Amino acid sequence: MTSFRRFMQNRTGMVGLLIVLIVALAVLIGPALIPYGPEDMDFMAILAPPSLAHPFGTDSFGRDVLSRVLLGGRVSLTISFAAILVAAVLGSWIGILSGYHLGWTDGVLMRIMDLLFAFPSFILAMLLMVLFGFSSVNIIAAIALVYLPIFARIARNTTLLIREEPFIQASRLMGRRPSAIMLTEILPNISAPILVQASVGLAFAIILEAGLSFIGLGVQPPTPSLGGIMSDGREYFSRAPWVLTMSGMAISVALLGINLLGDGLRDLTDPKLRERA
């Protein structure tokens, strides 16, 4: 409760939370409020500039860009959120296992993580997409795999910090199973840095997903995604800049909210670590 109150006083974090909530609401209920579906074509209004009827304009098929951006945003955010969730859960698990058992478990797991970490993130995601296909599940898996080592390292390092604490030793002496200790003693105590990293990771996941879809190796049409809409928009960028601009701004607003929220959370968990990436 006290940490929640402290967060309420953090202006950066609150502004971020507000933006994130607005974005979440917009992509969740927005599409239902708009009179046009994302696939509805209006051949009388092809590449129409922003107006009251179409606040974000229309694209080359006369489709309402706002409606597409909201639905694409829903697709992109869902994929990114799922990917980070998978990476955070699996990464924490690997990190706690490594940090708790040490020895060869640690050696093997961390070398695998180091190897994953050595590849440029976008290159690795791109390779996996080409090899395993463009389904949403594969995009989630590819992004999750890219962020796995980051979560694993943080979980391992924080586990190392607390593994010799009296309350952990006590549980060990009480004869509790290691898996129970990891789940009920260690996990709750390392969740704060994991949460902060998850917020930073979410922003990067959105960029990664949008980048993949932008070059055509992510979400495939006709399913709208933010990167996909931007990619459509670049083809008639000089004639109708709003398609690209509006979808780009949508990405920036979402990222801004998540980044500010992440900064706020980081201040909260460790003011000394402020802005250290």
Place this chain on the structure above:
Amino acid sequence: MSDLLGTQPKASSLSDRWGPVALYLLKRLLSGGLVLLAGTAAVFFTIQAAPGDPALAALGEQATPEAIAAFRAEYGLDAPLMAQYLRWLLGFFQGDLGQSLAVARGMPVGELVLQKLPATVFVGLFALFLAVVLSLVLGTLAALNRGKATDTIATSIAVFGISMPDFWMSYVLIFGLSLGLGLFPAFGYVAPGDSLLGALHAAFLPALAIAAPMAAVFARTLRAVLIETLSKPYVTAARSFGLPRPFVILHFALRNAMVPYLTIVGLQIRYILGGVVVVERIFGIPGIGSLMVDGAFARDYTVLQACTVVFLVIVLVVNIAVDMICALLDPKQTVR
């Protein structure tokens, strides 16, 4: 007595640092080599494990079994996996990356890579340079004016910067500086060998697009680290000796902030290279990124494999270089 003083080792002299640094370099090269070896194996076997047949991808679904068998024999795809990998590895160390299956069928991939590598390295280094310069200015200004308007402006620019993915930044720059003001070309590439000025002019927008989000990350790091070092006792001491403020900032605060700053720069190379792929595509730069995307769409597995490994090598080289600079700046690093 003067003799005694004279023979005392000077801890800060550069020549004394080379010994341990050379040893450290050797260690890093060795571990880098191991990562490279494991990385090539991982890439090779992942590609093999993936569904999809390179022969089918190159010849099309209608290919006859005879044609597929001939293709597999021609490219050595019929050998056992381990033998294929070892042959690939042996070739890799001799600069032979196999033959392209689809992008430029039959052409040695090594040649393709050599053709495309200079553009990527040039644009990448230009972007890195811009990011470092921008972030040094922004981060230092923010840290020195902590809490004032300059700080607020600089930190706000940085937060907006990390909220602009490079491909979106590319179009903002094209829209403003190319289509709007007509200052820079929106498309195309000039080789630095032909005209250095022309090359810098043509590559400015793509480099800036890649640099901007990175500069934001670097500047945030530098600001935080610099604020920390500025509050250290040695900075106060140096100031109290009457040393001028700019001198103290440059020689004490900034210098000590460089190691954590450079560490972040090294880590971010992974993301810079991702930006290179998309931005090369947007600006039509004939680099490794474009080659890899072409390879991806053509399902040219040898090209994909080669590009991935080349990117891995670039990451390793940059990280080792960054570690070396850090070790020279702070010899304590080499003790580990």
